[in-house]
Amino acid sequence: xxxxxxxxxxxxxxxxxxxxxxxxxxxxxxxxxxxxxxxxxxxxxxxxxxxxxxxxxxxxxxxxxxxxxxxxxxxxxxxxxxxxxxxxxxxxxxxxxxxxxxxxxxxxxxxxxxxxxxxxxxxxxxxxxxxxxxxxxxxxxxxxxxxxxxxxxxxxxxxxxxxxxxxxxxxxxxxxxxxxxxxxx
Numbered sequence: 001x002x003x004x005x006x007x008x009x010x011x012x013x014x015x016x017x018x019x020x021x022x023x024x025x026x027x028x029x030x031x032x033x034x035x036x037x038x039x040x041x042x043x044x045x046x047x048x049x050x051x052x053x054x055x056x057x058x059x060x061x062x063x064x065x066x067x068x069x070x071x072x073x074x075x076x077x078x079x080x081x082x083x084x085x086x087x088x089x090x091x092x093x094x095x096x097x098x099x100x101x102x103x104x105x106x107x108x109x110x111x112x113x114x115x116x117x118x119x120x121x122x123x124x125x126x127x128x129x130x131x132x133x134x135x136x137x138x139x140x141x142x143x144x145x146x147x148x149x150x151x152x153x154x155x156x157x158x159x160x161x162x163x164x165x166x167x168x169x170x171x172x173x174x175x176x177x178x179x180x181x182x183x184x185x
Contacts (some may be wrong), residue, residue: 010117014079018183025176033168037161044134044157045122051082052120052150059086065095065103076100077131082152087112089145098151100127112147115139125151132158 055068065086074083076098083098091112096104105127115121115137126132135151 018179021179022176025179027171029168029172029175033164036164036168040100040157040160040164041124041134041154044152044154045136048082048134048136048150048152049120049122051084051147055084055086055148055150056138056140059140059144059146059148061152062084062143069095072097074098076105076133076153080153080156082150085149085151087147087149091147094146100131107149111135111137112139113149124154149177 034123046073058067068084068086070084072081074081074097076083083096085093085096085098085104088094093104098104111121111123111125115154116139119138121137123135123137124132125135132154133151133177134154135149137147137149139145139147
């Protein structure tokens with residue numbers, strides 16, 4: 001019995017092509033994962049931007065902060081509902097419908113100040129371990145001056161990100177398996 005070797009196995013052009021396709025596949029699926037992840041994260045902001053913008057316009061025209069605050073308290077650690085915090089010009093909360101551990105959560109220094117120089121400030125906020133929220137801060141002025149913050153939990157977005165990661169890794173693995181099958185079998 002004679003052993004027949006595959007002549008492609010030792011050809012350097014095939015090896016270069018395999019390496020190129022391996023890196024291309026890795027780059028392609030990695031880029032797709034990042035694009036889907038960013039798209040999911042951006043969708044978390046869409047409704048919040050509208051809510052914050054409409055709130056800022058109304059507050060600028062003299063609407064009271066209580067008008068925007070739902071009577072139901074939202075626990076940031078467990079709820080997926082959107083929440084609102086309104087700050088006065090001294091950056092103190094004057095109305096809020098969200099709590100974390102029984103109190104209105106404190107923003108990191110600079111979030112409100114950074115909103116002054118922009119029309120809108122989009123932030124991913126982590127006030128506590130395993131509690132993350134997408135927040136939008138818009139300054140308002142007119143009859144009163146301050147900031148409106150609208151946010152929501154990122155729990156569902158992060159679950160969707162995990163699904164996208166698993167499918168991206170599986171797709172990448174299948175593509176690498178096909179490449180190995182084509183070049184080395």
